Amino acid sequence: MGTHERKEREKEQRREDILDAAQRVFFERGLAVATMDDIAETAELSKGTLYLYYKSKEDLYLTVMMRGMQLLYDVFSEVANGAYSPAKMLSRLSEVYLNYFNNHRDYFRMMHYLQAPQFHKQISEEVKQSCSVLNQRIWDLVNGMLQQCIDGGLLRKDLNPAEVGLILWSSATALMLRIDNEEGIWREAFQLNLHDVLKLSNSLLFDAICTEKGRLELKALSNS
Amino acid sequence: MGTHERKEREKEQRREDILDAAQRVFFERGLAVATMDDIAETAELSKGTLYLYYKSKEDLYLTVMMRGMQLLYDVFSEVANGAYSPAKMLSRLSEVYLNYFNNHRDYFRMMHYLQAPQFHKQISEEVKQSCSVLNQRIWDLVNGMLQQCIDGGLLRKDLNPAEVGLILWSSATALMLRIDNEEGIWREAFQLNLHDVLKLSNSLLFDAICTEKGRLELKALSNS
DNA sequence: CGTAATTAATGACCATCAGTCATTTATTTC
DNA sequence: GAAATAAATGACTGATGGTCATTAATTACG
Numbered sequence: 001m002g003t004h005e006r007k008e009r010e011k012e013q014r015r016e017d018i019l020d021a022a023q024r025v026f027f028e029r030g031l032a033v034a035t036m037d038d039i040a041e042t043a044e045l046s047k048g049t050l051y052l053y054y055k056s057k058e059d060l061y062l063t064v065m066m067r068g069m070q071l072l073y074d075v076f077s078e079v080a081n082g083a084y085s086p087a088k089m090l091s092r093l094s095e096v097y098l099n100y101f102n103n104h105r106d107y108f109r110m111m112h113y114l115q116a117p118q119f120h121k122q123i124s125e126e127v128k129q130s131c132s133v134l135n136q137r138i139w140d141l142v143n144g145m146l147q148q149c150i151d152g153g154l155l156r157k158d159l160n161p162a163e164v165g166l167i168l169w170s171s172a173t174a175l176m177l178r179i180d181n182e183e184g185i186w187r188e189a190f191q192l193n194l195h196d197v198l199k200l201s202n203s204l205l206f207d208a209i210c211t212e213k214g215r216l217e218l219k220a221l222s223n224s
Numbered sequence: 225m226g227t228h229e230r231k232e233r234e235k236e237q238r239r240e241d242i243l244d245a246a247q248r249v250f251f252e253r254g255l256a257v258a259t260m261d262d263i264a265e266t267a268e269l270s271k272g273t274l275y276l277y278y279k280s281k282e283d284l285y286l287t288v289m290m291r292g293m294q295l296l297y298d299v300f301s302e303v304a305n306g307a308y309s310p311a312k313m314l315s316r317l318s319e320v321y322l323n324y325f326n327n328h329r330d331y332f333r334m335m336h337y338l339q340a341p342q343f344h345k346q347i348s349e350e351v352k353q354s355c356s357v358l359n360q361r362i363w364d365l366v367n368g369m370l371q372q373c374i375d376g377g378l379l380r381k382d383l384n385p386a387e388v389g390l391i392l393w394s395s396a397t398a399l400m401l402r403i404d405n406e407e408g409i410w411r412e413a414f415q416l417n418l419h420d421v422l423k424l425s426n427s428l429l430f431d432a433i434c435t436e437k438g439r440l441e442l443k444a445l446s447n448s
Numbered sequence: 449c450g451t452a453a454t455t456a457a458t459g460a461c462c463a464t465c466a467g468t469c470a471t472t473t474a475t476t477t478c
Numbered sequence: 479g480a481a482a483t484a485a486a487t488g489a490c491t492g493a494t495g496g497t498c499a500t501t502a503a504t505t506a507c508g
Binding site: 167197 | 356360363367384386387390391394395397398399402409410413414415416420421424425428429431432433
């Protein structure tokens with residue numbers, strides 16, 4: 001009798017249903033404003049039931065967020081497996097990250113609204129672990145690509161791919177966060193178009209990390 | 225009779241005392257974990273009294289934070305008024321910001337733990353206004369210095385000082401935030417020393433925004 | 449079947465905490 | 479020194495994350 005297996009599937013399905021509900025609520029309201037009662041109501045379950053499947057609100061939040069991380073992993077994977085030249089790979093990488101920001105803003109937001117150590121208290125070890133594994137996989141992927149760019153002569157050989165990756169990602173992300181929640185302020189107070197600033201920031205950094213030859217390759221690409 | 229004036233002074237003093245208490249508590253626990261009862265106890269007052277002087281917990285938080293902003297304004301001011309050469313000015317600017325990060329970590333943290341729009345709900349218009357005025361003054365100061373760097377031939381003439389300022393500040397700050405709460409993770413998972421990454425990031429960006437002549441000047445400085 | 453045992457779901461309840469307000473205490477005025 | 483004013487208090491409210499004894503549904507099995 002496959003009763004046990006069916007029940008396992010049903011349980012897994014319920015876990016997913018709850019996650020879907022949580023996603024809707026977190027997307028709409030954010031971690032701090034979303035309440036477990038909102039999520040329970042959206043999932044058409046009682047609050048107590050949520051806690052049978054997830055240990056805390058933060059666990060639920062991170063589990064939704066991991067969907068976004070997986071999505072990012074997938075788009076980066078496509079670039080990594082796209083048999084591109086180093087120059088094309090680097091430009092695609094920056095392109096797909098910008099697309100990710102534009103088209104999956106909700107996930108992007110979730111991934112960066114977690115700095116504060118206060119929110120880490122309620123996270124279970126399992127979820128923290130899964131999160132960090134997924135994170136590591138993404139970085140390994142990116143570092144691999146950057147290593148290829150270095151080996152291919154696009155990027156300066158004296159640079160460490162992990163350092164370059166962190167610098168590129170960190171500066172792009174910082175500006176994206178401003179775009180996400182301060183775009184109006186910067187436009188009004190300083191007449192700055194943050195999207196342009198992001199482009200400039202990227203091109204300055206690319207300029208600085210490329211070899212002479214690499215710069216020409218990238219320029220050729222952006223002109224085509 | 226100066227009774228009225230004395231009472232005004234006393235009131236102002238109490239406001240400061242409450243702010244001192246709030247600062248101690250926020251430094252120690254952060255916005256989310258600090259409670260108004262903690263602050264009240266530290267100030268040796270009842271919670272109700274706090275609300276006679278500040279409209280909300282968030283207002284109190286921002287008012288403490290503004291002390292930090294003023295401090296930053298002051299150190300930037302010193303650089304602006306230091307009669308430095310453009311190259312020296314730029315390197316001092318980046319130096320004092322790093323010092324600020326290292327020596328006033330608590331204020332630094334406070335200034336960057338406010339992204340989430342959820343926390344902005346309870347902020348009064350007055351405080352928001354003061355904050356934004358102070359912010360504007362800091363940026364005007366920095367933009368003025370960067371304009372001098374451009375005029376002095378250190379930085380490329382085709383760049384907009386506001387854009388350059390935002391890029392430099394934003395990338396440095398993003399890495400400082402990592403240093404502040406993820407230093408161990410990056411060291412262990414990727415063998416990265418984030419302080420070195422910050423230095424590299426800065427030097428890459430400086431390289432990219434300087435004129436040929438500017439690069440030499442900066443290099444001469446860092447060798448001396 | 450039908451009954452016992454197991455599993456799943458519930459929602460009343462608890463603790464915490466920002467913010468309020470009727471009451472109390474202190475100060476000033478005259 | 480009594481009345482008026484100002485300052486301070488802390489019990490209370492409402493919101494919310496999380497718990498758990500109870501109830502409902504499902505399964506196992508004689």
